[in-house]
Amino acid sequence: MRYWSIRDEDVIDLVKRRYNVTISADQIAKARGFEFRISWKKAIETARAIRFLTIKQAEDYMEKVKDLKAPIPIKEFTRKQAHHNVPWDGWPVAKWPVKVADSFLQVLRNLESNASYRGLNIDNTVIVHASASRGMRIRNYMPRALGRATPWFQDTVNIELVAVELPAELVPKKFSWARVLKAIK
Structure with a gap:
């Protein structure tokens, strides 16, 4: 059985600390996806980038990333990454x-x-x-000459999202790079 990494009580406490609003468990929605064959480092950075956005803003942002119109700022895994000239407002390392x-x-x-x-x-x-x-590791082996084999493993990623309904005055009105970069820091 797979468990959530965050409980409803923790979500209620998080919203109370960040927004100073008391919510009930009925105002929480959750979704998970398992075993995606994607890069776990890029998935962590993407999760960090969409946190504290509305669902619609996050969907629009992901559509822009798919169309190569908006990047995901890379904050943690920056070794040997290209530093761009920042055509967008914010972080120079992006993918x-x-x-x-x-x-x-x-x-x-x-x-x-x-x-x-x-x-x-x-x-x-x-x-x-x-x-x-990180999800489970898919183990494959590539046969080589002289009866040898080379391991060829592939990692998978589990994604977990939790959203709450907030009062209208606390909801971010529009998407801004400053908000994304503030949430990343």
Whole structure:
């Protein structure tokens, strides 16, 4: 059995500390995706980038990443990464992970349908918890000459998103790079 990495009580406490609002467990929507064959480092950075955005803003952002119009800022895994001339406002190290954005879009659409099923207002629903963790490792072996074999393993990623419905005055109005970079720091 797979467990959530965050409980409802922890989400309620997180919202209380960050937004100074008391919510109930009925205002929480969750979605998970398992065993995506994507880069776990890029998935962690993408989860960090969409945290504290509304569901619609996160979906639009992932669509822009898929179309190579907006990058994902890379904060933690920056070794041997290209530093760009920053045509966008913010962080100079960035990537355009299309497969990761596609996987996050699947989970975001699932989160949106879960939120609407629970009766939450989609426009006021903000992602408060986004995490990506390593899943199982797919083990393959490539046969070589003289009876040898080379391991050829592939990691998978589990994605977890939690959103809550907030009052309208606390919801971010529009997407901004400053908000993404502030959430990353």
